[in-house]
Amino acid sequence: MDTKAREPKTRPVRLADVAKAAGVSHGTASNVFSRPEIVREEVRERVKAAAEKLGYGGPDPKGRLLRAGKVNAIGVATAEPLSYFFDDPFARVVMSGISEACDRTGAGISLVSAANDEQLAWNIRSALVDGFIVFCLEGGSRLVELTRERGLPFVALDFGFDDETIAALGVDDVAGARLAARHLAGLGHRRFAILSLEFEEGSHGPVSVERTQNALYSGTSDRVAGYFEAIAEAGVDPTSVPIYETLNDKATTTAALEYFFAAENPPTAILAMSDKVALIALEWLAARGISVPDEVSVIGFDGVPEGKLSEPPLTTIAQPMVEMGRRAVENILAFDGTIRRETLDVELVVRGSTAAPRSQSLRPPVRATSS
Amino acid sequence: MDTKAREPKTRPVRLADVAKAAGVSHGTASNVFSRPEIVREEVRERVKAAAEKLGYGGPDPKGRLLRAGKVNAIGVATAEPLSYFFDDPFARVVMSGISEACDRTGAGISLVSAANDEQLAWNIRSALVDGFIVFCLEGGSRLVELTRERGLPFVALDFGFDDETIAALGVDDVAGARLAARHLAGLGHRRFAILSLEFEEGSHGPVSVERTQNALYSGTSDRVAGYFEAIAEAGVDPTSVPIYETLNDKATTTAALEYFFAAENPPTAILAMSDKVALIALEWLAARGISVPDEVSVIGFDGVPEGKLSEPPLTTIAQPMVEMGRRAVENILAFDGTIRRETLDVELVVRGSTAAPRSQSLRPPVRATSS
DNA sequence: TCAATGTTTTGAATCGATCCAAGTCAACAT
């Protein structure tokens, strides 16, 4: 239980010590470790022996770093707690993509986050990385600002900022939302409800149409716009569609559903802006004995793996999460001073949570109306 | 698409440049950023203004690092690809614990891994961290060796090495396995089969009792020992229990099950050394139409979250994964030169995959035999 | 034997900060 408790304090064996012990200059000693082939064998062995004897474990990266300038690691930052990276389904899949790209290029990953704001600032400022990938959720703008100050290449993931000077990587939210609503409309639905994400930091509850125009993150506004477009196409007045702002959590989503289903004409189709919210909705509906997709259809947004396992499996708009991670890494490693804003395509994944509304099968089809 | 493409090459604004521009020494400039309170306000403002003008984003951590010596990040290493941290259930839960502890202390996390062996060595050697937590799976001994060479504090997680000079954090495998087998024996089972992990790197197939004695990782041997102990207690000859070495994957586990169930007296109780293997077994049994727990009971080892969701939910020996992660971080941050080897307690979690064997309910109970 | 050539090794400069002992300066007391 107490091995090697020698060496009163630190273990300050430097390359210089080894060099002295071996009777060579530090230049040569350095070469022994980083470019052994240019050192004469005899000398090489002598230095290695000296290193061995002194217990020198190879060049300290701290020193090398300063000289080389490159850390060979990319930072992934978020304002959520660190465990977000391992718990959140969306983050996990994106991280897989990031991992893959880093593995391929031999770069490491540094996770940066913090409990409080001050810590965050410090952590971002002092992270030893060559660039940042920023997960923009709540507090995103502050995080981006902090990151930008570092002056390192970085890309903001997922949520859109309109600022053109920020490199970003996201999906076409308008197109994705349109796809979702069209799918439902195509099945014959006419009574929609929207489970939205935040328009303002921390706010929740029913939302007026006006407020949807400029959300904190443009992605949220864009999704509303996409939904509306397709809803209008289907001949329904978008302003009649109830929208409820959730915090992407259980409590506010439950409140939203209670709000929707307390109405006179409850929706037959629910458009959720995240799979998480959609899955909560599925649970709530099951608990209420409302059958999905027979009585109500639900479509999510994101395409997290959990959606495959739900009962029924969730129809959703899948973001190319792995691809996003991969691209983000590539953008950073290949950064050339150019700000890139890439938009990736989303895909409609039809699973079991959407179907034609029951009314359809009871009454005669009303196809004609839908033009 | 092409903002700020100025500045032909790098952006080498150093603290010294700011100092010069502001007409103060670099010492003072440094103080402005790290201990602003000791600098006269007028000077402070002047320096800040100069920094602003030059586009200096605060002290570069690279420089600070070398001086300070502390990186304020702990490394988590594995020989698996990086995505292991985000995909593997066991790793993910442990990482949650690590995250929590790091969040609390403000430390960052650096993930270290690599596709090939050479890369791994390089990555471990050059990771900028204050210490390592090592996930010892395959190639564990090599990984530990590499890590040890760095001369930084580290703790090996999960799989036991007998080497007392290595700090390790694990569970009492003997006790856990005993608990598992006793549970099954207590339910009345007498025909067991063991789904084992590797005894040697990469080997698989039926295993003789002798070979179980000294596995690559002592944890594997210990689990066999624990199983045997409880099996013997139940009056069954342990040497008659079939053991099949799997690679903790689907192919070899399936082979194992086919082997077990091709026997004349197939087992009624399966002892799996990992939940992963146990879950694969559950699937295989369901596909074969063998009812769990009516015809066969299955018990896992680990306690991954997925076990709760399987059909039926998996009875298992739960390791305190979150606690392991937390402790590992604490051990590293509080490292004082003492090698600690901690053993945490496991817990039997009874869920739906184990029950009394069917023979019990058909024939008269044979309790008397069990002494 | 000398020049030319090729191979190793040396040692100073550098990377970007922090630390600290010594120095400056103004204000106040004697």
Place this chain on the structure above:
DNA sequence: ATGTTGACTTGGATCGATTCAAAACATTGA
């Protein structure tokens, strides 16, 4: 006018390596 004190500032040393031009040495050919 001188001494004391306290508040800032300064500049050199340091952290641990890498790099590179120049020096040292070895080898070869004439």
